């Protein structure tokens with residue numbers, strides 16, 4: 139590896155890890171040097187998170203050696219790895235929710251004498267620390283009062299507070315806004331300059347090339363290769379990850395739109411006002427907006443999770459009253475939510491149960507569930523979405539993050555409602571599966587259904603939508619036809635109802 143980096147900070151040698159259903163890691167070796175940003179990429183279930191958990195001591199390895207800054211760690215634990223300077227930022231926030239930001243920094247080591255905590259000092263020091271990082275988050279607030287993105291930024295800050303040697307990011311940007319992502323990338327750069335070794339896991343290859351020096355590709359628990367990131371590009375990286383070429387990522391099938399299937403008129407809720415739009419059969423209606431614009435809130439209201447204050451919803455020409463998800467489900471409306479933790483996954487239950495939970499009526503005959511049918515349905519979607527499982531009866535809690543996500547997608551594809559709202563469906567999903575999901579969109583439309591696609595990812599939104607509704611600060615700012623799609627136009631509309639000039643500048647400068 140290039141000599142521009144410092145000494146080896148993290149060394150993993152021939153690490154193996156086996157779970158009952160799968161060999162998650164086989165002879166994995168890698169070295170990350172001080173000041174190096176190493177990407178770890180691979181399909182859902184390739185073993186990325188497992189490897190990280192072994193480094194942080196959350197899992198024990200079966201075989202192999204682990205060295206941190208030259209010291210061999212014979213027996214690891216979360217505490218030992220932290221004491222050695224290894225900090226990981228997982229997507230699921232790992233902090234104490236009932237403590238303030240500042241308390242989370244000092245956890246177990248509050249300043250003060252004789253059992254008294256010096257609160258003033260604690261708040262002052264942590265406040266300064268946050269400011270220096272460029273983060274504007276009140277340190278006296280409890281974590282539970284912060285947004286998911288803010289708590290993640292606090293997790294990152296809390297890691298840096300301890301002067302780490304190695305910092306690991308496992309899909310850090312999935313829940314971050316554009317400006318928070320920018321702050322994160324700046325922080326990573328600063329860490330790098332300080333000589334800290336960084337591991338960066340992401341399915342967003344654009345980001346990988348933006349922030350990483352070197353890339354290690356994992357496939358089926360084995361290292362395929364480690365290469366400097368400037369020796370390849372997305373196109374040449376993908377086949378190494380998925381083992382095949384992907385000729386057309388966004389394989390959009392164009393149809394003549396059919397009859398109107400869903401119409402929403404003058405809908406108002408807590409975070410949006412006077413929203414009107416309609417979806418036709420055989421059509422994908424995209425929803426664009428800045429993070430926080432209200433797209434998810436609108437979807438939740440239409441699906442009946444959140445309360446509607448005013449407005450009407452028509453399905454197939456008939457007005458329907460939707461007060462709870464069951465009402466919309468009965469009327470042929472489905473919603474695949476964005477928040478993974480809120481996805482409605484039953485983690486301790488198996489994949490079969492989680493796919494069938496809203497589909498049992500398909501397998502009931504005379505009041506009796508035909509379990510052969512339910513198993514068949516589960517198998518069908520395990521295969522269609524290449525969900526990596528030991529079998530349909532494996533617990534969802536044992537699946538990788540992306541494969542858990544696929545279970546929810548499978549559940550809704552099996553339900554096959556007339557209109558399906560996909561909210562950021564491919565965040566955390568590997569490239570190969572992404573292209574399969576886009577193909578499945580075509581199959582859904584073929585069956586005369588309609589799709590609403592909420593996405594912040596331009597290539598996906600522009601690649602797949604027939605029309606895009608732009609939401610700005612809780613209002614409809616405009617509607618754009620496919621022939622007129624451009625990032626600039628969508629961004630301009632997205633800012634229509636914000637008065638903040640800084641925001642405009644920030645958005646336009648990416």
Ligand SMILES: Nc1ncnc2c1ncn2[C@@H]1O[C@H](COP(=O)(O)OP(=O)(O)OP(=O)(O)O)[C@@H](O)[C@H]1O
Pocket residue numbers: 157158159160162180181182183184185186187188189526527535536537538539540541566
């Ligand atoms: N606690 C566990 N029990 C059983 N199997 C597990 C457990 N944790 C992970 N696995 C299995 O190990 C394999 C690797 O999973 P891992 O979470 O490391 O994948 P990943 O590369 O992080 O994927 P993703 O991109 O989806 O996050 C998967 O087949 C997964 O089902």
Ligand SMILES: [Mg+2]
Pocket residue numbers: 186187188538539540
């Ligand atoms: Mg993972």
